Amino acid sequence: MSDRPSTAAFFPTIRFVVVIGFIATLFFGGVAVANNQLTVRTYGFMVFIVFQQFVTLIAYM
Numbered sequence: 001m002s003d004r005p006s007t008a009a010f011f012p013t014i015r016f017v018v019v020i021g022f023i024a025t026l027f028f029g030g031v032a033v034a035n036n037q038l039t040v041r042t043y044g045f046m047v048f049i050v051f052q053q054f055v056t057l058i059a060y061m
Helices: 012-034 040-059
Strands: none
Touching: 012 040
């Protein structure tokens, strides 16, 4: 066993899931904006929230 704490930040699987969520937000949000189903302001907010989670996760690794 290693001495590192056993938190979610140390598992690459969690990082991978967040990255997939970020990419999905970019893609599906972009499609929704192009189809006028979502405003650009809401899309930007969604991207910001997911990116903030990703950066926070990276900071603890």
